[in-house]
Amino acid sequence: MARGEVTSDAKPLWLDTEEQATWLAFTSVMVRLPAALDAQLQRDAGISHFEYQALAGLSMTPERTLRMSELADCAVGSLSRLSHKVKRRGRAGSGACPRTCSPSGTNATAAAEYSSTGTWR
Template identity: 60%
Template sequence: MTIPDKSPQADTHADLWLTPAEQASWLSVVRLVTRLPWAIDAQLQRDAELSMIEYMAMAMLAEAPEWTLRMSELAERTSSSLSRLSHLVKRLESRGYVRREPDPGDGRFTNAILLPCGMRKLESAAPSHVAYVRHLMVDNLSGERLRRLGQDAERILRRIDSPVR
């Protein structure tokens, strides 16, 4: 991604290439966004027999009123496709952690509901998960750097979610 050559033709696109410093930063971010979810998923699998996306879905349900969300809302909150989430919720249903039922307010929608067994599973998984997140990230950054990282992540997410110009 660095500028490949100094030919006149390449100069017309020189502003598109990353500088060596930009490339080094970009590659660090790529490694982080690739390896952090893998590390968290491995910890949750090892300690709780849950994948990261299963844990996230159950945590989102636990925070929702009456432990219930429309499947479409849960998909959005977990950054998952509705199809992928449907398969995930089916797995969680088979383990007795959640159930699905038609939305009583609008039967065209399906709700996912966290069951008491799922809440117990989430509560038993949370201490080691939070400790690991704290070890990897929270305790590794000053409060100010952590706050700025969160702000920077939100700024990038807004750009991802905005229409392309």
Template identity: 60%
Template sequence: MDAEQPRWLDERELDAWKVFSAVMLKLPAALDTQLHRDSGLNQFEYLVLAGLSESPDRTMRMSTLAILANGSLSRLSHVVKRLESRGYLRREPCADDGRYTNAVLTDAGWDKVVAAAPGHVETVRSQVIDALEPEQLDQLREIGLRILHAMDPGFGCTEGI
């Protein structure tokens, strides 16, 4: 057989990968722990509520919200159902195109995300932002965009999140 050999990581690449892997594991856990402790939400639920809170009329198509929250439409549907049962949002047909469903943040949902935001921002600040120099923040953004583009070529290297 003429199988290609794996492109093994060299020592420098492996070291960088191990550090990055540790961040990928520890940071979501830290964010989830804080959000759950302080507001009874997980990070995905918070992203859904925060995304809606920043949308015009606190409304967004479910398909767009799934992209914003970085989840599948199926996962989003389960989370939306749970948030809907808690009174934080509701679903309704899209007025522009009835084939789509919108998620709409309720007043209770607004209050929930407003109450959750300060603790979440403090955790993001203490765990990430404050650990970096300003130029490192720019580098972190660029690195993140490059990785996202490698994972999803439709995600342009210059577009924001």
């Protein structure tokens, strides 16, 4: 029987002490890291981790432009969430992403401009 395999008459094999300690350390980091990244980005740059991911995605394209659906995938978020952030940042005039739409109203794109001073505008 392979490790971890359970048959109807066998007891499950649990993690040993070292594996359990490793697993608990890993899950602790996975739970705490997103909040820590978000807090630091808010403090240092006034943006969320999600907004950072979106801007990073835009920065990796030659013209700093992506379809909104592609950008949402890049930022690991929903299209609705991204649209809300783009609209909010656009109203604030801060770095983010004015949107343009195709004549049919589909295939919206987001764009960002990185200034020579090292800030998004």
